[in-house]
Amino acid sequence: MKVTAIAGGVGGAKLIDGLAKSLSPNELTIIVNTGDDFDHLDLRICPDLDTICYTLAGISNPETGWGIINDSWNVLNSIKILGGPEWFQLGDKDLGTHIERTRRLHQGQTLSQVTSQFCDRLGIKYLVLPMSDQPVSTIIETTELGSLSFQDYFVKYRCQPVVNSIWFKGNKSALPAPGVIKAIDQSDAIVICPSNPWLSIDPVFSIPGILPKIIQKPSIAISPIIQGKAIKGPAAKLFMELGIEPSAIAVANHYENIIKSLVIDSLDGDLANEISKKGIIPFTTNTMMITSENRLQLAQDVLNFIERIID
Amino acid sequence: MKVTAIAGGVGGAKLIDGLAKSLSPNELTIIVNTGDDFDHLDLRICPDLDTICYTLAGISNPETGWGIINDSWNVLNSIKILGGPEWFQLGDKDLGTHIERTRRLHQGQTLSQVTSQFCDRLGIKYLVLPMSDQPVSTIIETTELGSLSFQDYFVKYRCQPVVNSIWFKGNKSALPAPGVIKAIDQSDAIVICPSNPWLSIDPVFSIPGILPKIIQKPSIAISPIIQGKAIKGPAAKLFMELGIEPSAIAVANHYENIIKSLVIDSLDGDLANEISKKGIIPFTTNTMMITSENRLQLAQDVLNFIERIID
Numbered sequence: 001m002k003v004t005a006i007a008g009g010v011g012g013a014k015l016i017d018g019l020a021k022s023l024s025p026n027e028l029t030i031i032v033n034t035g036d037d038f039d040h041l042d043l044r045i046c047p048d049l050d051t052i053c054y055t056l057a058g059i060s061n062p063e064t065g066w067g068i069i070n071d072s073w074n075v076l077n078s079i080k081i082l083g084g085p086e087w088f089q090l091g092d093k094d095l096g097t098h099i100e101r102t103r104r105l106h107q108g109q110t111l112s113q114v115t116s117q118f119c120d121r122l123g124i125k126y127l128v129l130p131m132s133d134q135p136v137s138t139i140i141e142t143t144e145l146g147s148l149s150f151q152d153y154f155v156k157y158r159c160q161p162v163v164n165s166i167w168f169k170g171n172k173s174a175l176p177a178p179g180v181i182k183a184i185d186q187s188d189a190i191v192i193c194p195s196n197p198w199l200s201i202d203p204v205f206s207i208p209g210i211l212p213k214i215i216q217k218p219s220i221a222i223s224p225i226i227q228g229k230a231i232k233g234p235a236a237k238l239f240m241e242l243g244i245e246p247s248a249i250a251v252a253n254h255y256e257n258i259i260k261s262l263v264i265d266s267l268d269g270d271l272a273n274e275i276s277k278k279g280i281i282p283f284t285t286n287t288m289m290i291t292s293e294n295r296l297q298l299a300q301d302v303l304n305f306i307e308r309i310i311d
Numbered sequence: 312m313k314v315t316a317i318a319g320g321v322g323g324a325k326l327i328d329g330l331a332k333s334l335s336p337n338e339l340t341i342i343v344n345t346g347d348d349f350d351h352l353d354l355r356i357c358p359d360l361d362t363i364c365y366t367l368a369g370i371s372n373p374e375t376g377w378g379i380i381n382d383s384w385n386v387l388n389s390i391k392i393l394g395g396p397e398w399f400q401l402g403d404k405d406l407g408t409h410i411e412r413t414r415r416l417h418q419g420q421t422l423s424q425v426t427s428q429f430c431d432r433l434g435i436k437y438l439v440l441p442m443s444d445q446p447v448s449t450i451i452e453t454t455e456l457g458s459l460s461f462q463d464y465f466v467k468y469r470c471q472p473v474v475n476s477i478w479f480k481g482n483k484s485a486l487p488a489p490g491v492i493k494a495i496d497q498s499d500a501i502v503i504c505p506s507n508p509w510l511s512i513d514p515v516f517s518i519p520g521i522l523p524k525i526i527q528k529p530s531i532a533i534s535p536i537i538q539g540k541a542i543k544g545p546a547a548k549l550f551m552e553l554g555i556e557p558s559a560i561a562v563a564n565h566y567e568n569i570i571k572s573l574v575i576d577s578l579d580g581d582l583a584n585e586i587s588k589k590g591i592i593p594f595t596t597n598t599m600m601i602t603s604e605n606r607l608q609l610a611q612d613v614l615n616f617i618e619r620i621i622d
Contacts, residue, residue, distance in 0.1 A: 008577065072385050074404045075407045078408060078411075081433070082407065083430055091385075095406070095410075096386045099352050099406075118393055121394050
């Protein structure tokens with residue numbers, strides 16, 4: 001069975017970790033959101049790509065989900081001493097990635113070429129593709145500060161400004177990265193990872209040509225929202241401001257006409273009936289990925305669910 | 312007494328350290344060679360400026376003379392893992408300087424502005440000036456590989472190629488950095504530090520306008536060559552290829568018509584007479600700067616010598 005997974009950062013990476021332990025390299029391709037990519041310290045930072053790659057390479061920081069394990073912070077401390085910007089956390093090992101990527105991009109290589117080379121060097125056997133080689137930026141329209149890049153909104157301003165809308169700058173003229181359409185075409189099913197649908201998956205779907213291909217395939221999404229009422233902090237605030245009910249139902253509504261099936265947490269089992277009425281097949285299981293075993297179990301559950309929807 | 316010191320990297324920084332411990336900030340200005348500056352990893356590296364500033368800030372690595380004490384190497388290791396260039400040693404703390412400097416230069420600030428800001432942040436009270444805000448590159452013309460930048464010749468190719476000549480790219484259209492001419496004009500004397508005259512001091516003199524001002528002031532140079540016969544390795548090879556006799560006499564010849572006095576090592580006392588015949592006043596003392604006390608002692612000797620030549 002060939003699967004293409006679409007993923008954002010930390011949440012997506014956990015399922016990717018489980019999928020990679022369940023499928024061989026020719027059975028799994030990963031398409032990664034690059035809407036969060038931005039320039040900082042004149043370096044090109046690709047948070048989701050790096051999180052996925054570090055996870056697949058087995059070097060990700062298990063405490064944060066992002067960055068590299070056992071990293072040091074000497075560069076950032078030095079920049080801080082010199083009065084430079086220190087709001088975005090970048091470890092020293094992690095910075096090596098950004099410096100070397102930026103250097104190669106300046107030389108004229110594409111993001112997918114650089115990503116492929118980095119995967120080779122990190123011993124990653126799975127095909128990891130950015131959604132596009134062209135820069136596409138997730139823009140958060142806010143009441144107080146106008147248009148903010150995702151990282152500015154999320155990290156620099158700690159989600160404080162009121163959000164009016166989200167859009168994707170540069171998406172209309174962007175092309176799917178080489179290999180993206182082929183991977184979807186050759187897949188038996190598409191897995192939409194438990195990343196934020198509005199912030200991490202929509203940017204991928206905003207690239208012309210990707211969604212029409214995806215809807216030709218059986219797709220299964222995993223709801224990143226578990227027990228909506230329990231969602232606190234920035235995500236809850238964002239959902240409220242955008243008028244989104246924070247529940248698996250909202251995820252089902254968002255992916256209506258795209259997905260064939262939605263995996264929800266067992267704790268949300270009472271929502272299965274309503275999801276079913278939308279023509280989406282609900283599956284329930286434990287979707288909390290706290291341990292490595294959780295990741296593997298969810299991945300195997302998802303692959304079993306796929307078997308049941310593709311015949 | 313107001314003094315302007317002209318310095319290259321490691322050798323120059325040692326005397327600057329001693330001078331700074333002997334003079335107040337309004338008595339000492341340092342003009343630094345930037346001919347070794349280059350772009351690496353798409354970052355602007357200024358080896359001599361950084362060595363001088365790290366030394367004045369008390370954070371230089373005492374073992375190497377360059378870089379920052381107790382630095383880590385995680386960025387470079389990461390770049391190495393990814394297959395990037397690893398031939399130029401850059402510690403993590405040190406990289407913070409290069410990243411933040413490059414960012415500010417890209418924003419349109421000049422090198423002297425950035426240097427001034429960094430000095431403020433590092434608590435350096437002395438005025439440290441790059442020789443010029445325009446990029447001027449020391450170019451090593453070699454038989455085997457043609458034109459090489461200094462760092463390529465010195466670090467990447469480990470001084471292996473045969474050197475035919477040295478020249479300074481961009482010097483003709485470069486201007487002395489703001490403050491350079493004023494510092495010289497207001498000085499009672501000029502100290503030419505024991506840096507390589509051909510590689511580290513000549514670039515400063517190559518900037519139009521600097522040398523005519525210097526020759527109006529009493530200048531004292533400290534020979535970086537002690538007991539010429541003992542010089543081994545790259546410097547000896549370079550001197551031989553350029554037809555330069557490696558001795559304090561060659562330094563005297565090189566600075567003839569520029570300096571009023573030359574400080575040579577006590578071990579070279581037999582050369583004093585010959586130097587004197589050139590119209591240069593020779594002073595002899597211990598010029599080896601192994602310990603911090605050596606640095607201070609040489610600086611105080613130099614200042615005493617200056618008292619005797621400026622009457």
